[in-house]
Amino acid sequence: MKIIAYGIRNDEMPYLKEWEQKNPEVEVKVETKLLDSSTVEEANGFDGVVAYQQKPYTKEILDKLGSFNIKYLSLRNVGVDNVDADAAKANGITVTNVPAYSPNAIAELAITEIMRLLRNTKRFEDKQRSGDLRWAPEIGQELNSKTVGVFGTGRIGHVLVDICRGFGAKVIAYDPFRNPELEKQGIYVDTPDDLYKQADIISLHAPAVKENEHMVNEKTLSEMKDGSYIINAARGSLIDTDALIKALDSGKLAGAALDTYESEVGVFNVNFDSFDDISDDRLKNLMSRDNVLITPHIAFYTETAVRNMVTLSMDANKDLINTGKSDKIVKL
Ligand code: COI
Structure with missing residues (x-):
């Protein structure tokens, strides 16, 4: 059995090596570049x-995989x-993902x-750089x-509900698909x-x-309380950046705190010289504001999450190749 793993970063390598040792029958090719047309x-x-x-995994890429008779694509x-x-469907490609590599990783970043x-830490850090260690006015x-x-x-979202409750906050939630346990608690x-x-x-x-595209837009923002905050550690397309x-x-x-941004592809996880x-x-407008926190899609980026992403995706791909089945198949 032969699996090619694309876009493997240095931080993933030890977990991939560990997986290979446990699965010596699988030949794994490591490709550090991302899967794309090149x-x-x-x-x-x-x-x-x-x-x-x-x-994006485009028609061009998926048609190519189909032409190589590859039927299994496992996302980390x-x-x-x-x-x-x-x-993917037209080429008969079954896709798996890792739906729960670490919900805590994302909720903890949020x-x-x-x-x-709430505690204005970016402003305090900015002030400190010029030697200003005063309290006011950042109460x-x-x-x-x-x-x-x-x-x-x-x-x-469920983990975040629990965390916020631990802080003593009142928590309300919206979801068209309600979680029965949270429903009983009357938070919806x-x-x-x-x-x-x-x-x-x-x-x-x-x-x-x-x-959900641009669900946060001029209209919905106008409904929000004056002086409220918005956090997006989900997907950039949820927020209309101009309206924000x-x-x-x-x-x-x-x-606002944005870990995802609608035009992040080709920008986040890139080292610009300045x-x-x-x-x-x-x-740049958003990054320059002292009340906006930008992180480059790092919510997932913890040791626990990265280990699970590698291990569980490799397991899923192996299961698919062996049996055509996996508990991680995505309904596209
Ligand atoms: C996801 O798991 O969907 C993420 O946002 C993580 C990222 C590596 C794509």
């Missing part, structure tokens, strides 16, 4: 492909919004950013006196509008499906 030819002759989401991440579903915004706010609105209560509001209107802090944990910038300019929003070399003006 690298797809290398998959010829392999039984399965393991990759992770950073670039959760999101499948970069996979051309029609092309709470980190919520606390940083903070306490989470225990706030209402947190969790948009999406899948695995990640009936409509997204209710969430926008009632929460002081909204944290997004919804998938990048068509109907306007809401920050007007003071409608007191701050701030000026970043060509995206909207991103």
Whole structure:
């Protein structure tokens, strides 16, 4: 059995080596480059492909995999919004993901950013660089006196609900697919509008499906409380960036934390020589604000999560090749 693993980073290598030692019957080819039209030819002759989401898996790429008779594509991440579903189906390619490599990793980044915004830590850090160690005027706010609105209560949203409760916050949530356990606790509001209107802090944990595109827009932002905060550690496409910038300019929003950004492909996880070399003006605008926290899609980036992403995706690809089955098959 032969598997090619694309886009393997140095931090993933030890976990991949560990997996190879436990599965000596599998021949694994490591490709450090991402799967794209320039690298797809290398998959010829392999039984399965393991990759992770950073670039679109287009019809062109999936047709190529199909022409090599490759039927199994296992993603090391959760999101499948970069996979051309029609092309995968047309080529008979079964796709797996890793739906729960570490919900805590994402929820813990969300709470980190919520606390940083409420306590103005970016402003304090900026001031300190010029030797200003005074308190005022950055007086903070306490989470225990706030209402947190969790948009999406899948695995990640659920962990965040529990964490925020631990801080003593009031937590409300919206999800068209309610979690029975949380439903019993009475945390759900009936409509997204209710969430926008009632929460002081909204944290997004919804998938990048068509109907969620720009769900945070001029209209929904106008419904939010004055001086509220928004956190996005889910998908960049959920927020209309222009509307967000306007809401920050007007003071409608007191701050925002973005770990995902709608134009992040080709920018996040890239080393630019200087701030000026970043060509995206909207991103630079956001990065320059002392009430906006930008992290380059790092919510998943913990040792626990990365280990699970590698191990579980390799297991899934092997299962597919052996049996055609896996508990991680995605309905595209
Ligand atoms: C995901 O798992 O969907 C992520 O956002 C992580 C990233 C490596 C693509």
